[in-house]
Amino acid sequence: GRSxxxxxxxxxxxxxxxxxxxTLRKVHIDGLSRGLLVGAAVNQDGLSSTMTAPNGPSQQGVIRLALREAGLMPSQVSHAECHGTGTPLGDPIELSALEAVNIGREFPLALGAGKANCGHLEGAAASTGLLKTLALLQLDTAFSNLHLRSLNPHVASTTKLPKNILTEYYPLRGSKNILTEY
Known part of the structure; x- marks a missing residue:
């Protein structure tokens, strides 16, 4: 199957x-760094309707916590590398969580998901998102979402977030990105 x-x-x-x-290390200015991790947060999914159902408020909380730790306002982030499992329920809930964090956003948030490229790698899923994010930082370009032909109407209707769900390569506005892996 495909995501x-x-x-x-x-x-x-x-x-x-x-x-x-x-490889993670303390910051050194030596030209070898591919990216700088300025904030991270961990959370649990909280009370959900089923074991695998996502919990929007928990997702909002962990995004806000990571941004606070990084000292960033949501408006400073140009791209979100989403968990994006490709489920009818999970994708709209994740984007609704991003919308709740980005109320009042003026320019579109570019949205991508590595699982569309390589599937869900289970325990290695977050590393795929991290490595994809490092690659787009190096290229100053966000990649398209493979297999996206027709937008899920629940994604389109449940969020008013100014967004650009990528269907082609997209030049990044700035170099601050958020990675969400649940």
């Missing part, structure tokens, strides 16, 4: 296999 992130034909995530690795 059809944000697409109306999404009916569950496609499994993938892979691994990712990154």
């Amino acid at each position: 059809l992130t944000f697409d109306m034909s999404a009916d569950g995530y496609g499994r993938g296999e892979g691994a990712g690795a990154a």
